Amino acid sequence: MQYINPELDIEQLGRSFQRDGRVLIRDFFDPAVVQALSAAVDQIDWALTYRDTKGDRVLSGEQLRALTPEQREMLVEGVNTVARNEFQFSFFTESMVAAAKRGDTDLLARFMRWMADEQFMATIRQITGITEINRVYAQATMYTRGNFLVAHDDHVDAEDRRLAYVINLTRKWRPDWGGLLHFTKADGSVTDSYFPHFNSLSLFKVPQSHFVSYVPPFANAERTAITGWLIAA
Template sequence: METVTIRLNPALDLAPFARAYAERGIVQIPQLFEERTAGAIADLLQRGVPWRIVFTTPDDKPVHYSREELQAQGQERWKATIADVTARARQNRGYFYKTYPMIEAYLKGWDPGHPIHQLTEFINSADFLGLGRTVTGVTEITKADAHATFYGPGDFLTRHLDTGDDHERRAAYVLGLTRGWQPDWGGLLLFLNEKQDVSEGYLPRFNALTIFDVKFLHTVTQVSSFAGAGRFSITGWFRDDPGKR
């Protein structure tokens, strides 16, 4: 990654976004970073991350494989896994895409010296957590999860809620990091109403941070076979863990 200081765009005025969130529980903040910073982060995700395949098991538990672990599966076993993931997706269960679990990697010492760890530190900095508190109005936010994600053709995330096992997630966020994404390419963040109609949808716009209340049912549509780029983003949750309330 180009050497940059990761900081919020100093021109950001969070007040109108806080008002919008208070009214609707969903908001998209454009130009989160200055252009050079956003470009450096995007280049890092597109060129320098050791991605892992993430999906759910038959009992709906998440699992991720590194490239080496994936190769160790063998072709036939992997085909069976894909068939199982696809069958459960028809039942609106599960997901399949590439990820780098930033918090886990940081805490376990994966990839020492990798520049993505600078981004992990920023996500839990006073500035970013302060943004979360200001926009959501939840002053009890204590930390943030973070996952780098890469959706290629065929990747998807079926509809779900983001409440968390202990209801510790107070709001979800998605930071788009692909330039020029088109709606026909899929990969759209869609919100569903009680009838399961689409009530609202967002492009994964470059350098835009979408924040939403975890009470909203949502999905990421499958990326199309003809998508002109990968869908890169940072996703996670602003949290208020029970032990720190």
């Protein structure tokens, strides 16, 4: 099956990427593929990922449902306390890498294996000119009320991350609901913003400073996506 839209203008996308170090590609996938992915993420029993004073944490859906209202308030306050002075994030996640390694056969695990294969990799190499990428990390993500990701550049010493990506699966969204991908300069100025259009691929070089804006209490939907990095092993 042809997962990727065959009508994409790869040369034009490549020129945009070379100019800016990033590109937002509308209608990246075949409609049937993106509809299936969107339906699959809607069925996830999401885990919450965030940081506390000791490092990264994950709470499963079952653990979240067991929290009392008081415990939820303490969790939110702890997240915000760290965010005041340090790198912080708060959003919902499902590891597609773990599912693929377990040998799961559901759609998201199969899609993870497809991303690691030649059709996807070759297309991304064509667009970006970065031929060294040969490994992919992927997770399903959801941002809802109170979620955010503060400014960072995705660089880690342990991995040679060359590209970051976001496959947007949100059918209904508004810019005033937050959840936008913003790119920033050293002085804090926002230089570019990507709206999470359904069936779009956001693709950008690493390192590059960016953040996902806070989703306010009045947001009336969830921003879902598949996100990760393309790595040179």
